[in-house]
Amino acid sequence: MFAAADLGATSGRVILGRFGPDRLDLTEAHRFPNIPVRLPGGLHWDVLALHQGVLDGLRAAARAGGVTSVGIDGWAVDYGLLDADGRLLGNPHHYRDERTEQAAEQVFAVVPREELYRITGLQHLPFTTVFQLASARGSAQLDTARTLLLVPDLMVHWLTGTVGAEATNASTTGLFDATTRTWSAGLADRLGIRPGLLPPLRLPGEPAGTLLPHVAAYTGLPPSTPVTTVASHDTASAVAAVPARGPDFAYVSCGTWSLAGLELDAPVLTEAARTAGFTNELGTDGTVRFLRNIMGLWLLTETLGTRAARGLPHALGPLLDEAARARPFAAVIDPDAPEFLPPGDMPARIAAFCERTGQTPPESPGSLVRTILEALALAHARTVRRAAELTGRDVAVVHLVGGGSRNALLCQLTADAAGLPVVAGPGEATAIGSLLIQARAHGAVGDDRSALRRLVAATQPLRRYEPGGDRRAWAAAAARTGQHDP
Ligand code: LFR
Numbered sequence: 296m297f298a299a300a301d302l303g304a305t306s307g308r309v310i311l312g313r314f315g316p317d318r319l320d321l322t323e324a325h326r327f328p329n330i331p332v333r334l335p336g337g338l339h340w341d342v343l344a345l346h347q348g349v350l351d352g353l354r355a356a357a358r359a360g361g362v363t364s365v366g367i368d369g370w371a372v373d374y375g376l377l378d379a380d381g382r383l384l385g386n387p388h389h390y391r392d393e394r395t396e397q398a399a400e401q402v403f404a405v406v407p408r409e410e411l412y413r414i415t416g417l418q419h420l421p422f423t424t425v426f427q428l429a430s431a432r433g434s435a436q437l438d439t440a441r442t443l444l445l446v447p448d449l450m451v452h453w454l455t456g457t458v459g460a461e462a463t464n465a466s467t468t469g470l471f472d473a474t475t476r477t478w479s480a481g482l483a484d485r486l487g488i489r490p491g492l493l494p495p496l497r498l499p500g501e502p503a504g505t506l507l508p509h510v511a512a513y514t515g516l517p518p519s520t521p522v523t524t525v526a527s528h529d530t531a532s533a534v535a536a537v538p539a540r541g542p543d544f545a546y547v548s549c550g551t552w553s554l555a556g557l558e559l560d561a562p563v564l565t566e567a568a569r570t571a572g573f574t575n576e577l578g579t580d581g582t583v584r585f586l587r588n589i590m591g592l593w594l595l596t597e598t599l600g601t602r603a604a605r606g607l608p609h610a611l612g613p614l615l616d617e618a619a620r621a622r623p624f625a626a627v628i629d630p631d632a633p634e635f636l637p638p639g640d641m642p643a644r645i646a647a648f649c650e651r652t653g654q655t656p657p658e659s660p661g662s663l664v665r666t667i668l669e670a671l672a673l674a675h676a677r678t679v680r681r682a683a684e685l686t687g688r689d690v691a692v693v694h695l696v697g698g699g700s701r702n703a704l705l706c707q708l709t710a711d712a713a714g715l716p717v718v719a720g721p722g723e724a725t726a727i728g729s730l731l732i733q734a735r736a737h738g739a740v741g742d743d744r745s746a747l748r749r750l751v752a753a754t755q756p757l758r759r760y761e762p763g764g765d766r767r768a769w770a771a772a773a774a775r776t777g778q779h780d781p
Contacts, residue, residue, distance in 0.1 A: 529725045731751075
C-alpha cells in the first residue's frame with residue numbers, strides 16, 4: 296500500500312492506494328480543510344495545519360496496515376523560506392495575495408518578458424515565484440533566508456529533514472530553464488537571487504528520505520518508511536494519471552484551476568505560444584505540460600462562499616440542477632479576467648463584468664452558475680484548440696480529470712463547446728498520479744507510462760460525454776466572450 300498526501304487550495308487529503316494485477320484500489324485515509332489566513336502582512340497559508348493534516352493522515356495509514364512509501368504533492372509556485380538553522384521564517388504567502396501586482400514590471404526591466412519566456416517557457420501569471428521574490432526584495436525575511444522550499448518540498452522536509460526541490464514544481468517558479476531542465480543560474484544572478492537559495496533538484500521517483508523519529512512516533516509508521524519524490528506539482532501528477540488510451544488526447548485538470556493542454560516531448564518557446572498564454576511546465580519522464588491556466592472552479596466556489604456568508608442557499612447540487620434548466624448564454628464572461636483572481640464577492644464581480652461589457656447580469660442563482668460553467672467550457676474548448684494549432688497535433692478526445700469531472704453539466708458543456716468527446720475522471724487524478732510514481736519507483740507496477748495510463752483507464756470509474764448542443768450558438772457565444780489571448 297502507498298500513501299499520497301495531496302494538498303489542494305481548499306482541502307488536503309491522504310489517499311491510500313493498493314496495487315494488484317489490473318487493480319488499483321483507493322481509500323481516503325484522511326481529509327482536512329486548508330484555510331488561508333489574512334494577517335497584517337497579507338494572505339498566508341497555514342502550513343503548520345497542513346503538516347498536522349499530513350501527520351494525521353499518515354497515522355490513519357499506519358492504522359490501516361502501514362505503507363511501502365509516502366509521497367507529497369500540492370499546488371505550485373508558493374514557498375517557505377528557511378534560515379541558516381533550517382527553521383521556517385514566517386508563514387508562506389498565498390499566491391492570491393495582492394502584493395505582486397507591480398513586481399512583474401520590476402523583473403521585466405531586468406529580463407524582458409520575451410526573453411524570460413524563451414528561457415522559462417512560462418505563461419504570464421502575476422503570482423509566479425520569481426515575481427513573489429521580486430516583491431519581497433530587500434525584506435528582512437528574504438535577506439535572512441538561506442533556503443527556499445516550495446510548499447510540498449517544505450512538507451517533505453518536515454517529514455524527513457532532507458532538503459530538495461522537486462523538478463516538476465521547480466519548473467513553475469520562473470527560475471527554471473525549460474530547455475536544460477535545471478535551475479537557471481543566469482536568471483537568478485541577474486535578478487539578485489542568491490544561487491544557494493535554490494536547493495538541488497530531485498526527480499519524481501527518487502528517494503526523498505525516511506521519517507524523522509518524532510514523525511514516526513506520532514504516526515505509528517516505522518522510521519524506515521521511505522518518502523518518495525513524486526511529481527509534487529499537483530497538475531503534473533494529475534496529467535500522469537490521465538487515462539488516455541492513445542496519443543491524440545488533450546487534458547483538462549479541473550479543480551480550483553482548470554489546466555488545459557497537451558503532453559509534449561519538448562517545450563514550445565515561440566512568440567506565438569507566449570502571446571497565446573501557454574506555459575511549458577515539466578511533466579513526468581521528461582515530458583512537457585503545454586497548457587494554460589483557466590480560472591477554474593474557483594469562480595464557483597467563491598460564488599458559493601459569498602452566498603454562504605450572506606445566509607443564502609449555497610448547496611451545489613440544487614444550484615447545478617437549476618443551472619441545467621437555465622437559459623443558455625444569458626451572459627458570456629471571460630473567466631480569466633484579472634478581477635476574478637483575488638478572494639471576494641464573485642457574484643458582484645461577475646455582475647460588474649457583465650455591465651461593463653454591455654450585458655445584463657444573470658438574474659437567478661441558477662443562471663449565474665450556468666454562466667460560470669459555460670465560460671469555463673468555452674475556455675476549455677478554446678485552449679484545447681489553440682494548443683492543437685500551436686503544436687500541429689491532432690486531438691480526438693478531451694480527458695477531464697480532477698474534482699470538476701464529477702460536475703456532469705460542466706463535462707457536457709465542455710464536450711459541446713469543443714465539439715469533441717469528453718472522458719471524465721478520475722476525480723482523484725492527482726493522488727493517483729502520486730501513487731503511480733511511487734508504485735513504479737518501488738517495483739509494484741511496470742515502467743511504461745502508457746501502461747500506467749491504461750491501468751487507470753481499466754480500474755477507475757470514467758464517464759464519456761458525446762458532443763451535442765447547438766454548434767452555431769456555441770460559435771456565437773465564443774465570438775461574444777471577450778475571452779482573449781493575454
Ligand atoms: C493547480 C495549480 C496550478 C498552478 C496553481 C497555483 O492546483 O497547481 O497548476 O498554476 O495551482 O499554484
